[in-house]
Amino acid sequence: MSGASSGMRNDRWRGLGSGVRRAWGESHMTQSLLILFVLLCSWASTFAQRPPARVVTARVERARGAESRRFIGSVRPVRSVVLGSPVAEMVVEYLAEAGRPVKAGQPLARLRTTRLEIRLQEAQGELARRKAVLAELEAGSRPEEIAEGKALVAAAKAEEAYREWLLEQTRLRVARGAAPEEDQHLAAFNAASAHAARLQNEARLALLVEGPRKEVIEQARREVQIQESVIRGLTDDLERHVIRAPFDGYVTQEHTEEGAWLSLGAPVATLAAVGVMEVVAPVPEDQVHLASPGTTATVTFEALPGRTFDGKVFAVNPAGDPLARTFDVMIRLDNPILDDRPTILAGMTSRIAFRGAEDAEGFVVPKDALVLGGPAKLVYVVDAAKKPAIVRAVSVEVSSAVGSRVLVRGALRVGQAVVVEGNERLRPGQAVQVIETRKNDGAPKPSEGR
Structure with missing residues (x-):
């Protein structure tokens, strides 16, 4: 009798302990949910109270055909030669001057000829x-x-x-x-x-x-x-002791001086013909088809603002750069000579636009509008219909660079405002205040929403 009574008491105590544990677990979960809710509300309240981010924007423009095929190139003379000494002899007269024009046959240096004359x-x-x-x-x-x-x-x-x-x-x-x-x-x-x-x-x-x-x-x-x-x-040996310009051009470099001893083949002067110049532009493999020989190209130079030169594609190097995946395109154009001074100088940076192909589809935005930190390239578009204005992220594909701007493809529209300053820490849906709107060429203009 006493044993049965003792077993019943133990069962009651076990049931009571189980109930207490269930009650404690439910209470702990409830408290956790309440804490999370409070934190979310606090964060939402803080975000809602955060002032709009101050940003600078620019307008999206439609890509023009010529602009979408504009490439950076460098200028070099079509013909350039380093004149060497045909004999081993001493220089008795040096006439070459860097930067000065010369005519074909004009002497640039004379070597000693005493023994030959005898x-x-x-x-x-x-x-x-x-x-x-x-x-x-x-x-x-x-x-x-x-x-x-x-x-x-x-x-x-x-x-x-x-x-x-x-x-x-x-x-x-x-x-x-x-x-x-x-x-x-x-x-x-x-x-x-x-x-x-x-x-x-x-x-x-x-x-x-x-x-x-x-x-x-x-x-x-x-x-x-x-x-x-x-x-x-x-007589021919005597003539060989006079180094002459083989063509009309300009002396671009001096290599010796009067009184110096020249060995056979030693450089005397560098001469370049600048009446026709050659622009070399590395073109990406997906656009090199635009530059077949004979294609018309419009060339501009940063050093010659407001001037445009027309040239023709002379050749395309079939051996491309295996790392950059580009192919050198050679464009030749006439170089005006004014007051014995060539207009286009070797080494100038040029921009080349090929004509005759279909216009490319896409949009032009400033380079600063690109956000490159994530897995995809983004631009932030300002939605001014919201009060306050907010931004949304648009994924874009970059086609090519055009100076300080880039050609992109994506879900954009002409005239939309994209953030060009202050976009480093933006998040989709974040409120912004546009303090300045710039032209798409980088020049500032007063903002309409100041």
């Missing part, structure tokens, strides 16, 4: 001697020489006749025994010598009448030609 004088003297020999051969024998030859022949004939007569007389004396036989042999020798002398003089006379052989004259002509070639080589 060799040239020697060669010219030898040429004169060879020409005189040739002239003598071509002129043939003079009349006086022929007359002299004839006289020698006549004298030889007379001598031969006399020797023949003496031989005949000696034979008669030997036959009578009045002279020894040796006298006859001597007389015969003298007669034969006289005969040979006559033949020799007659042959000489024939040569004088005929003149020099054609082969001898041709040989003399060749000797003259060889010496003329030697002189031409020396």
